[in-house]
Amino acid sequence: LYLLPFEWAVKKAHTWAIMSSYNKLNGTFTSENGWLLGQVLRVEWKWDGVVMSDWFGSHSTAPTVNAGLDLEMPGPPRDRGQKLIDAVNAGEVSRDTLRTRTLNVLRLMERTGALDDHSVWEERAEDRPAHRALIRRAGAEATVLLKNDAVLPLAGTGKIAVIGPNARVARIMGGGSAQLNPHYRVSPWDGLVAALGAERLSFAAGATNHRFEPVLRGPFTVDYFDDPTLSGAPVHTDTQDEAQAFWIGYVAAGKVDPLHFSARLTGSFTPDASGVHRVGIYSAGLTRIFVDGRLVADNWTTWQKGRTFFEEGSDEVVGEIALEAGRAYPIVIEFATKDFATLGLAAFAAGIGRPLGDEAIAEAVAAASDAETAIVFVGRNGEWDTEGSDLTSIALPG
Numbered sequence: 001l002y003l004l005p006f007e008w009a010v011k012k013a014h015t016w017a018i019m020s021s022y023n024k025l026n027g028t029f030t031s032e033n034g035w036l037l038g039q040v041l042r043v044e045w046k047w048d049g050v051v052m053s054d055w056f057g058s059h060s061t062a063p064t065v066n067a068g069l070d071l072e073m074p075g076p077p078r079d080r081g082q083k084l085i086d087a088v089n090a091g092e093v094s095r096d097t098l099r100t101r102t103l104n105v106l107r108l109m110e111r112t113g114a115l116d117d118h119s120v121w122e123e124r125a126e127d128r129p130a131h132r133a134l135i136r137r138a139g140a141e142a143t144v145l146l147k148n149d150a151v152l153p154l155a156g157t158g159k160i161a162v163i164g165p166n167a168r169v170a171r172i173m174g175g176g177s178a179q180l181n182p183h184y185r186v187s188p189w190d191g192l193v194a195a196l197g198a199e200r201l202s203f204a205a206g207a208t209n210h211r212f213e214p215v216l217r218g219p220f221t222v223d224y225f226d227d228p229t230l231s232g233a234p235v236h237t238d239t240q241d242e243a244q245a246f247w248i249g250y251v252a253a254g255k256v257d258p259l260h261f262s263a264r265l266t267g268s269f270t271p272d273a274s275g276v277h278r279v280g281i282y283s284a285g286l287t288r289i290f291v292d293g294r295l296v297a298d299n300w301t302t303w304q305k306g307r308t309f310f311e312e313g314s315d316e317v318v319g320e321i322a323l324e325a326g327r328a329y330p331i332v333i334e335f336a337t338k339d340f341a342t343l344g345l346a347a348f349a350a351g352i353g354r355p356l357g358d359e360a361i362a363e364a365v366a367a368a369s370d371a372e373t374a375i376v377f378v379g380r381n382g383e384w385d386t387e388g389s390d391l392t393s394i395a396l397p398g
Helices: 004-011 034-044 062-067 082-089 095-112 129-141 188-196 358-369
Strands: 017-020 050-053 160-163 201-204 217-225 236-242 244-247 262-269 275-284 286-291 294-299 305-308 317-323 329-336 346-353 373-376
Touching: 004 017, 017 034, 034 062, 050 095, 062 082, 062 095, 082 095, 160 188, 160 358, 188 201, 201 358, 275 286, 275 294, 275 305, 286 346, 329 346
Parallel strands: 017 050, 160 201, 160 373
Antiparallel strands: 217 236, 217 262, 244 346, 262 329, 275 317, 275 346, 286 294, 286 329, 294 317
C-alpha cells in the first residue's frame, strides 16, 4: 500500500532519482535501510537511478553507503569526505560498494548531459495547458464532499458571507519543501467573486491561523560581518525582500565563514491599523529585533532550542508594541551564528502582526447573520504542516 506510488514512479515514470525520507522504517532510518534501498528498490524494482538523502537526512557514514544511499545532501556533506575515506580504509565499506555508489552518480550525470556540458543553466518552469488541466483534475478528484443537505450547488441571489483567514489565500500546498512557486493561483474568495460577483459577497476573517507572526516584507539592506559580534566594518552588503533567511554553504558572496558570522538587516514597517502589534522572531542562531530603536523581541540573551529549522532553531519569541497607522517605523534585525552540534545551519524569520480578539469573532457572526449562506474556510497554513518534525496535535489553530 505505502510503496505502490513509488513503484509507479519507478516503473511508469522511469524516474532517475529518489530521495530517502527523514523518518525511520521499522526502527531504521530510511537513509540506511538496506531492505528498502537495496532489496525493494534495486532488486525487486530493478531500478538503476540515484538515491539521495533528504536535506540533513543522513545520520551515519558506513551504514548509509552500504544500505544504498548514493548521495548525501546538502553539500558539503557531513558524513562523507574524510569520514568515508576512513570507513573504506577500516574495511567498513568495500571498494566495490564505493564503486557502485559512484557509478550511480555518474550515470545520472550522463543522463542529464552534465558529463559533457558544464554550463550553468537558468532555472525555468514550463507552464503548459496540459499541466494545468492535470492539476485541476487532480484537485477536483481529491476533494471529498462529506455531506450536502441541498446546499450545493449554490443557487439564488441572496447574500453570501465568506468567513475565515484561508478564504482570501490560495492554500494549495503544504509547508517546507512542498511550497513552490505556482504559475497561477486562485483563492476561494477570487473564485467566488468570478463566479457569483462581488456584490453578493461579504468577508470576515474571524480569527487568524498562523503559527508565527506574518513575515515582514522589505526591502531590507543586509550588512554582513566576518565575526559573530557585529563588530568592525561590513565585509559585504546585500538586499532581500523579506525578513527571513536560510544560510548554508555560501554566504555573503563567500566573504564570511557560513558558521561564524553576523548580519544586520535594516528596513521599515508601516502598519495599516493603529494598536498593539505582536513582533515575533525565531532562529537557528542569536537574533533580536528593534522597532523604532526599541528592543521588542529578544532571542539573543534568552535563546533556547525549539522545533524550528529542522529542530535546530528556537521557538518564536514574541514582544508587543503599540504602533500608529500610516507611520513608517525603522526596523533593525540583528543575527549572529552560534555553535550547533548537529547541522550547523544559520537561519531566522521575523514578523509583525495584529492580534485578533472578540471583535473579529463578532464581525464574523454579524456577517453570517446578515447573509443567506455562510461559507466558512477553516484549516492550518504551511507554517504548521512542515517537514523535519511531526505535528503534536491535529487540532485547528486558535
